[in-house]
Amino acid sequence: MNPRALSAGASDTFVSVALWTGTVALALTLLLALQIVLLRMALRRRERRTALAVARWRPLLNQIIIGEDPALPALAPREHLPFLHLWAHLQASLRGEASAALNAMACRLGVDTLARGMLARGARDERLLATLVLGHLGDRAAWPQLLALARVPDSALSLTALWALVRVDPDAAAEYLTPLFIEREDWALSHVAGILQQASGPVAAVLARILPQLGDERLPRALRIAESLRVTLPGGVLAAALQSRSSAVVIAALRGVLTPETLPEVRALLLHEDWQVRVQAARALGRVGERSDAARLTALLGDPQWWVRYRAAQALRELPLLSRADLEAVRASLQDRFALDMLDQVLAEEAA
């Protein structure tokens, strides 16, 4: 080594540490490469297995869907997962007799028992698949397992279990789970609403019963669910919510105003200090207001908030018995440039 080079001790240590680090990196890279190859081989095997299972079962499933009754071979263990995937995919796009025929076929093959076993002992992805299958089957025997699953913290698993429970028994699911889906903030409201469409009647009944007992922190979500299910809430419940001190509750309640029963409360909220409440009050008035509300909405066209002006102009357009000529008269009376611009915009939107 050059005498001027890195001092002997330091150089040796550096070279040794660097070589070891590089060797470890190289070994890890080789391991990763091996892992990648193994993963690709496993994927290929899985794809081949799936292709074979699909080739065997797809024609039979098609025959069942069109009402035939083919002889069914036994379901081989290696076919379990690809068959269940295929079956669940088909079920997701079918209704009525075809769906019932697929269910009957699955029961003949012992898919219900298989899915319950997967639900009890399977890995997470298998449990998700089993939950879907049991939901499509409407399997009452799986009710206790599904109910327990609906309470686990895992959002995907619990939400899929909720879906399955609603498929199995909408009334019982509404009774057991309505408080839960109000509580579970991790369950996307849009997903919950989509799932509950099937149980909207029973859920509405439970909601009407429990709404008066809910606190301000839970009430907005419960009201949003009611809104999504187009549930007409008892006037008393809605009126109480409209008088809440919490803006979030009032906003959620205003979105649920579908009848003129609470018209006085809605009119009072047009002057609320929170502009988001005024926005929803204007929208609600557009849905349930009367011709006489035109003056109130015209006043809102001068609101400092753009959204309040916009919704007020839209509400004016939607009021019953208010003709285009009436709106032109309102326009002619406006002095405020912002109000005028907004009404022009909304009238142009209508014309487009």
Add this chain to the structure above:
Amino acid sequence: MSHPNWGQLLTDFVTWFVFCYFIALNGGYLLLNAIALRSLRIKGQELFIADLPRAYSGLEPPVSILVPAYNEEATIAASIRSMLQLSYAEFEIIVVNDGSKDSTLEVLRREFALLPFPEAYRRQIPTAEVRAVYRSTRYPNVRVIDKVNGGKADSLNAAINVSRYPLVCGVDADSILQRDSLAKVTEPFLRDSTVVAAGGTVRVANGCTVSGGFLTSVGLPKNIWALFQVVEYLRAFLFGRLGWSAMNGMLIISGAFGVFRKDAVVEVGGYRRDTIGEDMELVVRMHRLLREKRRPYRIEFVPDPVCWTEAPEDFHTLKNQRIRWQRGLAESLNANWGLPFSRNGGVPGWVAFPFMLLFEWLGPVVELGGYAFMLWAFFTGMISWQAFGAFLFVAIGLGILLSASGLLLEEMSFHIYPRGKQLLMLGLVVILENFGYRQLNTVWRLTGLLRWALQKESSWGTMKRKGTWQSGASK
């Protein structure tokens, strides 16, 4: 008593410093990789459910898609048409013609039957003068803003001002979106009301086939520059962003496709006009201001490939792009020094920001300085050839390990390159890119850093597009 050899001590110190820096840099990214691995496993288990036919409940938040356009006459109509085919419950498209010098506006007028619309323009964020707002008489959810040139950030701000919906999605006019991209990227907003922004994985479209504005088959590019970028994108998105997202420390959402809660964007003042990296700057600023206000929030990353973009295929375009990216990064960090010094800095301020500062902002200086120093020391005899060789072995070995781990994540999750040959090719690129390409990138990043230091003015980036990957395409 012998005097200490100061030159030798300094050489020892610098050698060890450079070595430790490389270890820390790659070790940090490998740690992110480990975090991303867990997220991807969970995600992978839910893929089957996500692929089932979807029914909309009507409670999905509607989205305003913001499309800034500057001299895009050749592609703008096809891009908008493909965006109109996105599967989502409710969305509008707002195209902003940012004072184009070509006939972008005329094309839009003709293709979408535009008519002037008396928009009650709401100036929530100041922008350059808006000349007119148009509405398509053919598609009620398409509007066009014609404005005086003010840059991409200014265009996005103008689009935010006229948008009607609570979520806004900035999209590059030349991005190719997956049909379900909006549904996937808005998923975090449904789950968690504190989510203020979400981004998805952007992939390289070169080598793929596009038809009707959508990707129909995935392939690898033949061009070597584009191939290098395929691996780079895997690294940057799959574990770079996913790892940070798991800790709520993600500082970048790609401008090619990102969804934001509009009220949060308006609250922090919209996109900054005087920066090149307006996408990153906005995200860093959101972290800073929301943390200052102690507001609970989340910024999430969705690993699904939602957007495809054409990568530069020639040396000069690629070089300019990387210089711009580095300038953008420097501007974004420099404008938000309050974040790491905030009492409520959390992961973004105390971990992600310093990480970016040390390994991305300062990285080119230390990396290039390190290579230069080792070369100098070797040629002047300050270090032995064994030490020099060992240093190269570590630097290149760790680089390959890092890229290979990106490839592993890809194979574990989406394996969008289905053929064995493609995998083999990517494996080769993982090795090859460490012999020159990454070092070249470091030189470009250093140039970007220097240009930032010299404070040259920002403008729309020019990108030379070939579009050869659109064989038989109608995009």
